Amino acid sequence: MATLVFVANRFGAEKRIDVPEGGEVVDICDHYFAPIPFSCRSASCGTCQVEVLEGEDLLEPPNAEEADLIPLLGGKGRLACQARVRPNVEGVIKLKSVLV
Numbered sequence: 001m002a003t004l005v006f007v008a009n010r011f012g013a014e015k016r017i018d019v020p021e022g023g024e025v026v027d028i029c030d031h032y033f034a035p036i037p038f039s040c041r042s043a044s045c046g047t048c049q050v051e052v053l054e055g056e057d058l059l060e061p062p063n064a065e066e067a068d069l070i071p072l073l074g075g076k077g078r079l080a081c082q083a084r085v086r087p088n089v090e091g092v093i094k095l096k097s098v099l100v
């Protein structure tokens with residue numbers, strides 16, 4: 001099973017969430033009040049950019065919209081509003097907000 005870990009910041013304490021089915025990171029953040037800020041939710045603003053500290057291979061590859069924006073944001077990390085956790089994978093995915 002995959003476990004998402006969101007690093008603590010001024011928006012909240014660290015969150016550790018088991019996601020056996022995978023899924024949209026944005027939905028997981030909303031459901032568990034993870035400390036990741038969002039604005040547009042459509043791969044335009046960069047507010048949700050996260051550094052992947054661990055487990056990048058447990059995420060699906062970036063979709064076209066995310067792949068277009070990430071180079072404009074410095075070429076690293078992922079967009080939490082677009083990223084998906086692969087289903088039926090094992091390990092820890094550790095994400096840290098770039099903004100806060």
Ligand code: FES
Pocket residue numbers: 037038039040041042043044045046047048049079080081082
């Ligand atoms: S919330 Fe704007 S790019 Fe993700």
